[in-house]
Amino acid sequence: MxxxxxxxxxxxxxxxxxxxxxxxxxxxxxxxxxxxxxxxxxxxxxxxxxxxxxxxxxxxxxxxxxxxxxxxxxxxxxxxxxxxxxxxxxxxxxxxxxxxxxxxxxxxxxxxxxxxxxxxxxxxxxxxxxxxxxxxxxxxxxxxxxxxxxxxxxxxxxxxxxxxxxxxxxxxxxxxxxxSSRYMPYWEKEPCKTFYLKRFLRWIDMNTFLPLSKFRKEKSIPKPGSGELEQKPFGMDPIAKWLLFHYDLQSEIKKRRRNYALWLQFFLHSPVQPVFDHLPDGVCPFAFPVYVEDQEKWLNWGWKHGIEIRTWPTLPLWVYHNRPETVERWKRLLLFPLTKSPQNILKRTQ
The missing domain is CATH 3.40.640.10 (Type I PLP-dependent aspartate aminotransferase-like (Major domain))
Incomplete structure (x- = not known):
């Protein structure tokens, strides 16, 4: 309903x-x-x-x-x-x-x-x-x-x-x-601007052999505490709402699980340590998270091969200044994307 x-x-x-x-x-x-x-x-x-x-x-x-x-x-x-x-x-x-x-x-x-x-x-x-x-x-x-x-x-x-x-x-x-209707959320409409054009170009990047991600502006690592400010309460975009109810979700699950397995195979005999070295039944992974010794090395490797590797999370400021163990984990963690099959890239780099 x-x-x-x-x-x-x-x-x-x-x-x-x-x-x-x-x-x-x-x-x-x-x-x-x-x-x-x-x-x-x-x-x-x-x-x-x-x-x-x-x-x-x-x-x-x-x-x-x-x-x-x-x-x-x-x-x-x-x-x-x-x-x-x-x-x-x-x-x-x-x-x-x-x-x-x-x-x-x-x-x-x-x-x-x-x-x-x-x-x-x-x-x-x-x-x-x-x-x-x-x-x-x-x-x-x-x-x-x-x-x-x-x-x-x-x-x-x-x-x-x-x-x-x-x-x-x-x-x-x-x-x-x-x-009881005592709690009704307030929300605003979020401007779209050029979002769908950018998404179309990203779709080309993910579904063809054109490495468009290599031509993107290189992103810097977000500073801790940068997301703590108050955010506007946006509602869901009508186009996004329509797409949600017409999306092939089973294909998305299969794609992500397949790409996760490929990354596991790629790092099988590597010093890179997957956070989860097993993919349980039922899990649709958001990304392929790993611990590495040299974040900068792998970020540059991803940039060279058109793979959008990124850090996570943007830590709260209090944590950054008071939890050294957590900061060390943050400095070792990277996320490899599952939106695009890494098979051809992995063949070229092996």
């Missing part, structure tokens, strides 16, 4: 197997970006100014924008090199002000959810599932984005869309609050 609100025109959707065979029927709100979905979800949680939200220290700084907007306090817990939370430390960081824990499905791979659920149940706090990179992924038969009390998922990170993300409400209390 799809309908528009007569008040502020958010798009509420109950996704079904008929629309997406990877997603069970859920209560969702379709908006422009994950950060907008997150802020709307925090409103529905009814948190107060000064309340604390636990989140991993290995995270993109843009998640701080909705927290700052609502006057909430981030408390950072650490993760290991497998990007799993150090659960014993989380317990020690929970206080009377702690109202929620946020976990991240890094690069489309699921987290061990049972320990987090146990902690949330024990302390009576909400579980926010950051599924920004997990669109189309499952754990078993259950889609990612359906394990937390609420989640937000980015569509545009997986599909070539102008924008697009959705907030998913999985807890009966939160669904009831949403249906």
């Amino acid at each position: 799809i309908y528009s609100s007569s008040v502020l025109n958010p798009l509420e959707i109950s996704l079904s197997h008929n629309q997406f065979n990877f997603f069970q029927s859920r209560h969702c709100v379709l908006l422009g970006y994950s950060r907008t979905c997150m802020e709307y979800g925090l409103h529905i949680l009814e948190l107060d100014v000064g309340d604390e939200v636990l989140l991993p220290d290995f995270i993109c700084d843009v998640v701080l924008s909705p927290l700052n907007s609502l006057g909430l306090t981030p408390i950072y817990y650490s993760v290991n090199d497998s990007l799993e939370p150090r659960y014993e430390r989380i317990e020690r960081q929970i206080s009377k002000k702690t109202k929620a824990i946020l976990t991240v499905n890094y690069f489309g791979f699921p987290q061990p959810y049972d320990p987090i659920r146990a902690i949330c149940k024990k302390h009576g706090i909400w579980h926010i599932e950051d599924n920004a990179q997990g669109f189309l992924s499952h754990k078993g038969d259950q889609p990612l984005g359906t394990f937390g009390d609420l989640s937000f998922t980015s569509v545009r990170k997986t599909l070539p869309l102008k924008n697009g993300a959705y907030l998913c409400l999985n807890h009966p209390t939160l669904i009831g609050r949403f249906q």
Whole structure:
């Protein structure tokens, strides 16, 4: 069922197997970006100014924008090199002000959810599932984005869309609050400018042998803290919305899994260390993440061969100045793209 609100025109959707065979029927709100979905979800949680939200220290700084907007306090817990939370430390960081824990499905791979659920149940706090990179992924038969009390998922990170993300409400209390119409998201229309022309050129780059990416302006590594400022709450672009409901999602899943396997094969006897050396059934990977000793070397290698390798994440400033272990991990991590088959490039470089 799809309908528009007569008040502020958010798009509420109950996704079904008929629309997406990877997603069970859920209560969702379709908006422009994950950060907008997150802020709307925090409103529905009814948190107060000064309340604390636990989140991993290995995270993109843009998640701080909705927290700052609502006057909430981030408390950072650490993760290991497998990007799993150090659960014993989380317990020690929970206080009377702690109202929620946020976990991240890094690069489309699921987290061990049972320990987090146990902690949330024990302390009576909400579980926010950051599924920004997990669109189309499952754990078993259950889609990612359906394990937390609420989640937000980015569509545009997986599909070539102008924008697009959705907030998913999985807890009966939160669904009831949403249906009471007390919480209606405000959003603006985002200017398109030359986006679709750029996307068309990128499609040519990804689906032909023309190495257009070699002619792009070289990107610099984003500075920590650059995404912490308040962001405008954009709605989903109408063209992106239409494309979402007409996209061949199964082909996208197969392409990403195939390209992930090719990168695994390429680095099989290399000092480069994949973060995940196994691709579980059901996972639609966002990227191929690896640890390297020399980031600059591999960034230059990618530029030379027309492969858009990039760093991740743009760390929060506090983490950058106070968590040296996390900063060292950030300096070693690179993401190899899965949008374009690396097969021909790999043949030339082997």
